[in-house]
Amino acid sequence: MTQSTPRRGFASDNNAGVHPVIMEAIQKCNMGHVIGYGDDPYTQQAIKTFRRLFGLDTGVYFVYGGTGANVTGLQVMLKPYQAVLCAETAHIYVDECGAPEKFTGCKLIPVPTEDGKLRIEQLQPYLAMQGFEHHVQPAVISVSQPTEMGTVYTVDELIELSSFAKKHGMLLHIDGARIANAAAYLNLTFKEITRDAGADVLSFGGTKNGMMFGEAVLIFNPRLQNDFKYIRKQGMQLHSKMRFIAAQFEAYLQDDLWLANARHANKMAQLLAQKINEIDEIKITQKVESNGVFAVVPKRLIEPLRKEYFFYTWNESKNEVRWMTSFDTTEEDVENFAQTIRRILKNNLT
Amino acid sequence: MTQSTPRRGFASDNNAGVHPVIMEAIQKCNMGHVIGYGDDPYTQQAIKTFRRLFGLDTGVYFVYGGTGANVTGLQVMLKPYQAVLCAETAHIYVDECGAPEKFTGCKLIPVPTEDGKLRIEQLQPYLAMQGFEHHVQPAVISVSQPTEMGTVYTVDELIELSSFAKKHGMLLHIDGARIANAAAYLNLTFKEITRDAGADVLSFGGTKNGMMFGEAVLIFNPRLQNDFKYIRKQGMQLHSKMRFIAAQFEAYLQDDLWLANARHANKMAQLLAQKINEIDEIKITQKVESNGVFAVVPKRLIEPLRKEYFFYTWNESKNEVRWMTSFDTTEEDVENFAQTIRRILKNNLT
Amino acid sequence: MTQSTPRRGFASDNNAGVHPVIMEAIQKCNMGHVIGYGDDPYTQQAIKTFRRLFGLDTGVYFVYGGTGANVTGLQVMLKPYQAVLCAETAHIYVDECGAPEKFTGCKLIPVPTEDGKLRIEQLQPYLAMQGFEHHVQPAVISVSQPTEMGTVYTVDELIELSSFAKKHGMLLHIDGARIANAAAYLNLTFKEITRDAGADVLSFGGTKNGMMFGEAVLIFNPRLQNDFKYIRKQGMQLHSKMRFIAAQFEAYLQDDLWLANARHANKMAQLLAQKINEIDEIKITQKVESNGVFAVVPKRLIEPLRKEYFFYTWNESKNEVRWMTSFDTTEEDVENFAQTIRRILKNNLT
């Protein structure tokens, strides 16, 4: 690790490490032998905790990661001639190297959207495909909560989508890689913003909020409960030493660690947005409702800033960048980052 | 965790926990932010270490687990109309819920074998399929080293297979979920028993020998190097916080921790076999060359023993069971286990 | 076409041309425009005829060919983590270049069998896989009727298999590429030997019995009716000018053309078997119950005979060959063929 690498950056919340409480839980469960593949007391306990939060009949399945959660979660909802309606910015559409298509055999239909949110007016035209065998059959609406643009669906917006889905024989999937940030922003429980809003399947992530690895696929729809254990295994997502995922989730959910972490990251994003707003040359492009800040910046800023803080350009053609805060971002980090931006902009006048 | 659960059993080496040195490495790399998905110094270091051991041009890719390693490793070698020749006991054939077929689209052809080993006489007949479009085209020979029956291929046996493969336009894949146990048994380096024996792709496991999660796909064949990073992502095997896999492998390979662990587990299997051999009513069915012991036992033993020590029946119709030792198995564990068996057999006379 | 090519051989029943009545039907439906993809009166008529024969609620779908019929028929019965139990000689296992695995994602489990028939004793052991997520889940038993070895299941044998299937939550698929030959042999209706015997899905072929192209997938199980039209299109089996398949089937089923053709082919196989039985050096290996004759022949016969009559060696290592008769085989053809064999054997004494 070279000296010049910054200790904490704003590239992605998965560049952070593991929260100390999670790390401690991992160590504490490292005792003796337990049966593999989930038939162990740690996994049983974590499943119980999830069921307490989401309903006692929730199907709870731990998998390795976010792409695996999304893909296997979609697989349980789909037949290969069916299709998924999703935002053109959706992680499943853009950032999973075609894993959903490859594994499910289904088409993903990208719906253009400014703020990452789907709305039923946009989905309506696809209903015309229903019943015609020449076309794939839309069967799942998949939303990211928060969206990839950092915006957060209200519960009403989700209910509108899930009602539309049900009305037309479709299901609702939520990619909740950052679901904690959405719950923290909305100040609601996980259940209120997912199951109660009509979701059938949820990818419940924690890695972007302090965990090391592991994701949970939560299945609310009773008709989808029977197949998933096979899909998880066939989807290469069944961990042998399951206790090390389970213990993380248990620590994450106990004592609302997830909420403290997400609130903090969200707060740091607000602070970052505030600091950035003070810089005339930079324009924030999306509402800051979770832990990401999207901004159009002067082109001359990008390369010099990246040398000091790695980050991703979101939209090359618009010089739009994405900066993310994490559970471990400090006010000082934000201050330093904003100052670095100011310094570069000042020193590189065009 | 109920009181009666034994602290250490003989069901599987993945029932063990994480070796303390590995756990320490995980904690030590949990500092600050690093770039995700493998562009971090820990991953770069671990790749370097693998290349030192296997050759500087080795493609080194970390994935989540063993099934993922096998399936993505096979994918890079195969087109969908091709086929894999493997033992009918192979993990890829029996224990991965059809993941290889699902993901690669290929047929796996099960070859009957007593001791888990493939031999070229058995493979010869499948050459008749070559060139006929009605048949799938055998393109990969996949072996497990050690085999699922605990036996170990000699280097000469592997070379015979890889030469046969090359002669007939096929490739050699090794499932090395327990490759350390084979290297320890043969008293040879990893490279000598894989790359130097003609392997094109190796699944390199560590979870059954003291790691928490993560597996490495090692690609030796230069023609197979370009695609794998996409296959890994599409195969849902790209971990975001990669450092936590990399740091484990670094610790595992440094100071020959892998060798100490594997030697110990192998030694405990020898001890177990010796104790079992002293029991007249039990017959060991396979050569004990790694950390597993296969035995035909009296039917009346199975249920009572399983109540005290969970384990898997390997072959229901023959009352054949499989017992595995681990890096953390103690001589006392073996002694207690053997005594339990004796006690049950004595108390349950037919 | 070179002079030396024989007019009619014994290589395969698909080497024959099209029956004149079928050809006439093709011509007669070539009038004006009709809607494509099956919404035409010819298709509606042919569907009606099938329903009259198989039951009014039968799902009737025309596809291009036999492999397409089998693969799409299996697809409607399967989820990707499930498996098909079939004879190791089954067309779906051996002769479809892995299409079933590729398209369904499922494993096909080959069951060894001498005469091409599955029996429940052989299937019993696979029940042990049920419920364990590490294993694929047997969900379909697929039989060929007649088998690839020319033998024919009795109705009782089929009922035994379908009862076993139902009892254990599985379905029965019949590959009926030559179903007419089986019905002719058993002297029963199509319905008696398929639907009434417990079949859920039937591939109904005609190309080997006088048609030009086209096959029907018949779905008896009411739970499988809804998806198939999409599966057919996604399976690349939906013909635009459907009337040209439908008109063939209508002609094939009307006035029992199928039965006359099949009876004749079966009779010619009996005659061939009788002639062959008179030759000491040749041993017939399978019961002749449909239109194929399997025989072990002197090695010195094979190449010279193939120069005059093309045919397939079935089992290279045993010098076992397969000879097929067709709807257009004549007694003179059989006589000439037998005499050619005698001549070659006599002139090539070892």
Add this chain to the structure above:
Amino acid sequence: MTQSTPRRGFASDNNAGVHPVIMEAIQKCNMGHVIGYGDDPYTQQAIKTFRRLFGLDTGVYFVYGGTGANVTGLQVMLKPYQAVLCAETAHIYVDECGAPEKFTGCKLIPVPTEDGKLRIEQLQPYLAMQGFEHHVQPAVISVSQPTEMGTVYTVDELIELSSFAKKHGMLLHIDGARIANAAAYLNLTFKEITRDAGADVLSFGGTKNGMMFGEAVLIFNPRLQNDFKYIRKQGMQLHSKMRFIAAQFEAYLQDDLWLANARHANKMAQLLAQKINEIDEIKITQKVESNGVFAVVPKRLIEPLRKEYFFYTWNESKNEVRWMTSFDTTEEDVENFAQTIRRILKNNLT
């Protein structure tokens, strides 16, 4: 067939029957036995004819239909993590029920376009995906010639696309379901508008121009020649009685039957466009360059007209319809159709 069904309509060129010359060729090849699956003299002859037209090293493979041709043709060009860039109106994207995604595992990326044509400015942005494992990798540009909107690429436009493809490591696929109509319009040979324009693989159709069934996959790129025979079989596209496809193509290509048919259909489309243009209330929306006419019509026309002539509404929201002419459309048919439209519009004044 009810009395009221019109003899010839404008719904689709696949609603027409088979040209008499083709039908005669089918009958003439129905003599005696020939080897199946393409090893027959008719197939060899047709392959020769294709090679004379497209180059002696062209890979020529007959398949059942257009979707099968497109999907298997794409399969030979793609690995599952790669992607196809195509117009959002492309048949492969809209009208094949997801067969390309299902069979290749690849994503199809829909590019918005007014006239059905791709242009390199639209493709440029997708180059940003290259090299990043999170994204699928664009590897094939697929165009329809003529497009689904009836427009025809000039040779220069195709060369621009193929040069762009080659420059960026991609391949060019042409869906030539109606390639004859494009060649007739451009007054150029097949080779000039496909291979010479840089195509790597061509789906060569004939069913929409007088054939009964069958399509040819033509492979120009020498690197793609080895796999296709297996892909065709695994893609359920290998016809056993191949001669009946081959003889059609031979008749279609001999004596320029294809050209006469396509010229006639194109001419009838011009006539139809001329008649339609005379009707004030209807607006033709696309250049008429092949055998389709797209028009926005008064909503009150659609249902009454459809009762007399079945046709497809192309774009429900715009009242845009598609009318196709065929090789057998007569001037009188066009005149009657136009008069019917006038009558309905007059009798149904709003």
